[in-house]
Amino acid sequence: MAQITLPDECAAITGGQCSLTLNAENYRDLRALLVKQWPGLDALLDRYAVAIDGQIYQDAFMEPLNADSEVFFMPRIEGG
Amino acid sequence: MAEAVDYKQIGSRPVRPDGLDKVTGRAQFGADTVLPNMIHGKVLRSPHAHAKIKSIDVSGALALPGVFAAISGADFPGGGIEGEVGGEGGGTLSDVAKNVMARDKVLYHGHTVAAVAAATPMIAEAALAAIKVEYEPLSPVLDVLHAMESDAPLVDENNYTKLPEKPENPSNVANQGRLERGNMEEGFAAADVVVEREFQCPMTHQGYIEPQACVASIDENGRGTVWCSTQGHFEFRAATSKILGKDLADLKIVPMEIGGGFGGKTVVYLEPLAVMLSEKSGRPVKMAMSREEVFRATGPASASVARVKVGAKRDGTITAAQAWVAYEAGAFAGAPYMPGAMAVFAPYELENFLVETFDVLVNKPKVAAYRAPGAPQSMHAFECALDEIAQLIDMDPIDLRLHNAADEGTQASYGPKFPPIGFKACLQAAKDHPNYQAPVPEGAGRGVAAGFWFNVGMQSSAEVHINENGTVMVIEGSPDIGGSRASMCLMAAETLGVEYDKVRAQVADTESTGFCNVTGGSRTTFATGMAVTRACEDVIAECKKRAAMTWGLDEDQVEWEDGQAIPGPGVNADVKPLSLADLAGKAAKTGGPIQGRASLNAQGAGASFSVNFGDLRVDQETGKVDVLSYTAVQDAGKAIHPSYVEGQMQGGAAQGLGWALNEEYIFSADGVLENAGFLDYRIPVCSDLPMIDTAIVEVANPSHPYGVRGVGETPIVAPLAVAANAVSRSLDMRICKLPLSPPNLLEAIDGE
Numbered sequence: 001m002a003q004i005t006l007p008d009e010c011a012a013i014t015g016g017q018c019s020l021t022l023n024a025e026n027y028r029d030l031r032a033l034l035v036k037q038w039p040g041l042d043a044l045l046d047r048y049a050v051a052i053d054g055q056i057y058q059d060a061f062m063e064p065l066n067a068d069s070e071v072f073f074m075p076r077i078e079g080g
Numbered sequence: 081m082a083e084a085v086d087y088k089q090i091g092s093r094p095v096r097p098d099g100l101d102k103v104t105g106r107a108q109f110g111a112d113t114v115l116p117n118m119i120h121g122k123v124l125r126s127p128h129a130h131a132k133i134k135s136i137d138v139s140g141a142l143a144l145p146g147v148f149a150a151i152s153g154a155d156f157p158g159g160g161i162e163g164e165v166g167g168e169g170g171g172t173l174s175d176v177a178k179n180v181m182a183r184d185k186v187l188y189h190g191h192t193v194a195a196v197a198a199a200t201p202m203i204a205e206a207a208l209a210a211i212k213v214e215y216e217p218l219s220p221v222l223d224v225l226h227a228m229e230s231d232a233p234l235v236d237e238n239n240y241t242k243l244p245e246k247p248e249n250p251s252n253v254a255n256q257g258r259l260e261r262g263n264m265e266e267g268f269a270a271a272d273v274v275v276e277r278e279f280q281c282p283m284t285h286q287g288y289i290e291p292q293a294c295v296a297s298i299d300e301n302g303r304g305t306v307w308c309s310t311q312g313h314f315e316f317r318a319a320t321s322k323i324l325g326k327d328l329a330d331l332k333i334v335p336m337e338i339g340g341g342f343g344g345k346t347v348v349y350l351e352p353l354a355v356m357l358s359e360k361s362g363r364p365v366k367m368a369m370s371r372e373e374v375f376r377a378t379g380p381a382s383a384s385v386a387r388v389k390v391g392a393k394r395d396g397t398i399t400a401a402q403a404w405v406a407y408e409a410g411a412f413a414g415a416p417y418m419p420g421a422m423a424v425f426a427p428y429e430l431e432n433f434l435v436e437t438f439d440v441l442v443n444k445p446k447v448a449a450y451r452a453p454g455a456p457q458s459m460h461a462f463e464c465a466l467d468e469i470a471q472l473i474d475m476d477p478i479d480l481r482l483h484n485a486a487d488e489g490t491q492a493s494y495g496p497k498f499p500p501i502g503f504k505a506c507l508q509a510a511k512d513h514p515n516y517q518a519p520v521p522e523g524a525g526r527g528v529a530a531g532f533w534f535n536v537g538m539q540s541s542a543e544v545h546i547n548e549n550g551t552v553m554v555i556e557g558s559p560d561i562g563g564s565r566a567s568m569c570l571m572a573a574e575t576l577g578v579e580y581d582k583v584r585a586q587v588a589d590t591e592s593t594g595f596c597n598v599t600g601g602s603r604t605t606f607a608t609g610m611a612v613t614r615a616c617e618d619v620i621a622e623c624k625k626r627a628a629m630t631w632g633l634d635e636d637q638v639e640w641e642d643g644q645a646i647p648g649p650g651v652n653a654d655v656k657p658l659s660l661a662d663l664a665g666k667a668a669k670t671g672g673p674i675q676g677r678a679s680l681n682a683q684g685a686g687a688s689f690s691v692n693f694g695d696l697r698v699d700q701e702t703g704k705v706d707v708l709s710y711t712a713v714q715d716a717g718k719a720i721h722p723s724y725v726e727g728q729m730q731g732g733a734a735q736g737l738g739w740a741l742n743e744e745y746i747f748s749a750d751g752v753l754e755n756a757g758f759l760d761y762r763i764p765v766c767s768d769l770p771m772i773d774t775a776i777v778e779v780a781n782p783s784h785p786y787g788v789r790g791v792g793e794t795p796i797v798a799p800l801a802v803a804a805n806a807v808s809r810s811l812d813m814r815i816c817k818l819p820l821s822p823p824n825l826l827e828a829i830d831g832e
Contacts, residue, residue, distance in 0.1 A: 005495060008258055008260075011244065012244025012245065013244075051495055051496030053496075053497070054496045054497040054498060054499045055496075055684050055783070056496065056534070056683070056684070056685065057683045058536060058537060058538055058681070058683070059683075060683075063683075070496065070497065072495035072496045074422070074494055074495050075257075075418040075419075075422065077419055077422070077534045077536055077601070078536055078538075078600060078601045079451075079452065079453065079534075079535070079536060079600050079601025079603070079792075079793050080286075080341075080342055080343020080344075080346070080448075080449035080451045080452065080453050080600050080792075080793060
């Protein structure tokens, strides 16, 4: 089960749950599971970058997840 | 990944392809385009920092001979415009549109209220004077702490802090962020020493030498071309077309050479005005800001107030760290409050921390990105507090940082575990550096601080064409600000196995190459370099196919080595190797011109860390600060062109020292910027700084074919705290307010 961490601002949508585990083969499926459980996350998740096992993706899609993957949603970074 | 010792081109230091044109004046910048029948655009700016616009009458301007067009907010499409612009501090496109041209309110002194196009700049100036604007002045709010009070004047009456539950009342706080881990109470209880301070950073400008400038030529169908100074022409096309309600395919943006940006040229100001004026007048329109306009109306870096509390044990272990940072956004939301929160503790492994940051509206110009946006302000505060901790426990400041440094596997304060990073290597390189081993000069103080930036990848495209003589043409879409054409040529030469002087690079316009995000976020050498490398691999695959065809072998029987196709191991073929020139010369017979291409969304940008130290001395009679020596150490992953990496480190150090020592926006009580020129806004000049010594650390980024990490953002972060720590140690008193200018230092010294 991948360990998922959502930003604090998601708490209002998830009823305070920002840390959870989910079983998914890739990011696309993980995102679909999250949105199925909390439809209000749909628009919010697209505003985030996501770190999968330490690797930060600005636009994740089919990135594979392992059974023990750590997935952090975080604000997008750009820069100057 | 190949080892560094194998590289033949990467790591060398050839002269940049654009260098000679730039030093001889041949290079064409934003204001250099001249077209037949071209006329000149000028902007009318608000004399008030905060006012309602009751009416605008441009008829007087239009009545003047030689005036071709005049526009105001009423000419622009109304309603919200969906989308966001690139760069921290970019904000929403809807706000960018209102920043380009005010509608019902002016929100800062210098805010655009109208624009004209006329036969000459002088007639355009006269036309501006003939425009009548009736204002109802309002009280401005100019200070971030005052703006956060409940009874402060509201910059935007419809601004409610973005929270899970909408607040009852509007306020000037647009956004707020929070990161937390561990138990703060227990962390501080475990500390032997605690430092708690409030720090201030002023609003500063990037200080790019070339003001914003463009020429727009739009035909009777509303289609045309814009030549401009930009860090991202594809994003300028998107923003300009959306603000004007156009199809983006109707605009071509040509990126001219750019005289500096540092984040400030990721946002449109003039381009939508020039396009509309050109469309209305039927003539090409040139617009160029004066230096005064650049200061008053383009995006500076946020001023900030930071409250930091740090606890540590006598052995140097940080037990808890807390930061509260308020950033000025200017007139529209979009201060870099989250990057600031995510960066402040990033270099360290902390069990207990809490960060709260705020994006606060004030009646000042809308801020824009400026190298590592948000990080200099927050990290200045924490790195200064760490220095005081080091003094309290009598520990070397580099040792203190080594004791707490993040490393591969550390869970970053912003969430994920770090892949391989170079912070400890930077600390050790700084500690071992001869400049650090040397004694501190008499009367001076030595400051040490760390810097950090996340770095990004994002979208890039590149094409590689092999000319018929075997020379190589790289086409890419990233404006070259810091020598990136040289880096692209080096990576192409390395990948193809040819000499550097056989490769040329061209930055193409929006109709001549695939989409590229802005040159910013330290992404170009990483992401566009990755695209160029893949395009070259595409070429190699094609060359192997052509060689196999020539030799009558299977493609998998051919290898590419040192710029030549050769039979693979064990292949029994009595043939001569075929070079790129051989294959290109006979391309007509084997399938036509040889080219490769790649478009990608680069992932895996490696974080970049730095450690800087410097010796500074204060003249206690005048308050003047002399920088006696300065050393910048930074992890570049792999320095493709070491001279240009060093240039980024030196340039960032100079800008950071300018921010620390003298630069600040000074506003009058009614919100008028009083130092809108380089005479009174004091950036460092050569005589102000010593040679910035550099040491490049190379901890390869495993996600890039050559190990590249971006290097452009991080160098500006550490100098603010280096200067403050050095001055504080030299004066034996903590100085928490920047800039460390003579008036501020004399006030502190006299107060003591």
